[in-house]
Amino acid sequence: MELVFALFFGLILGSFLNVCILRLPQGISITTPRSRCPQCKKLISWYDNVPVLSYVILGGKCRHCRKKISARYPFIEGLTGVVSALLYLKLGFGVEWAIYLGFSSALIVLAFIDLDHRILPDSITLNGIWIGVLINVYLAPPSPLVSRILRAMDLEITNPRLIALMASLLGIIVGGGLLWGVAEAYLRLRGIEGMGFGDVKMMAMVGAFLGAPMALLTIMLGSLLGSVIGLFFMRFAGKARDYELPFGTFLGLAGIIAVLYGDDLVRLYVERMIQPNL
Ligand SMILES: [Zn+2]
Secondary structure (H helix, E strand, O other), rough: OOHHHHHHHHHHHHHHHHHHHHHHHHHHOOOOOOOOOOOOOOEOOOHOOOOHHHHHEEEEEEEEOOOOOOOHHHHHHHHHHHHHHHHHHHHHOHHHHHHHHHHHHHHHHHHHHHHOOOOHHHHHHHHHHHHHHHHHHHOOOOHHHHHOOOOOOOOOOHHHHHHHHHHHHHHHHHHHHHHHHHHHHHHHHHOOOOOOOOHHHHHHHHHHHHHHHHHHHHHHHHHHHHHHHHOOOOOOOOOOOOOOHHHHHHHHHHHHHHHHHHHHHHHHHHHHHHHHOO
């Protein structure tokens, strides 16, 4: 029953994310004007705005002008619904579920705005950085990495909130710093801006929320997804070699995988690769 609620809540949230993806890059308010058909500009009634269901009932067409509605709207609603349900299965209902659903939603919005416009709005990334720091201080999750570093430096800091604060700041430095380094190297070597500064800020946000190890995992997964899908597109979809890949889209997808399965992936890696004999 709760799982069904999580799914439906995610579907409705996804419907709101669609509005954000459409309006944020244009600088239009995400709350006041009600949604209109992009073709005939007629207001969409509440009964035609039910996530996924309305799309299916209307056969993917506007009720008034019968023009096609992009399948992306129900896709994003469905995606958000599934992420919400998976987060419930991992965390149960509570503050953590709400926080990580909010974080995942921000990544979904960033991923699709980057896909459409090749930009990652500061209003999400920069605000995400300080919100991520505050949330870590509030939740104070243990950080084995920071604890180990502090022990190695002979520092006796045991306050869990202080450790969480350091873990979040380290995440910003590692996540943002790594991408900044790659962007700089790219610029020096080839004289072109291979990566926008938006990716750097986005990864600083991911690091602020998830800490350094998960930020690293996100960059690795995102690069892997980008290479595989990018090569596929150049080979089969006839995209030019200089086709600019939406790296933020892959990072967003990778970040959600890190939230849901990062712990398991890291544990699997440690068990299989680093300590195969244990
Ligand atoms: Zn219409």
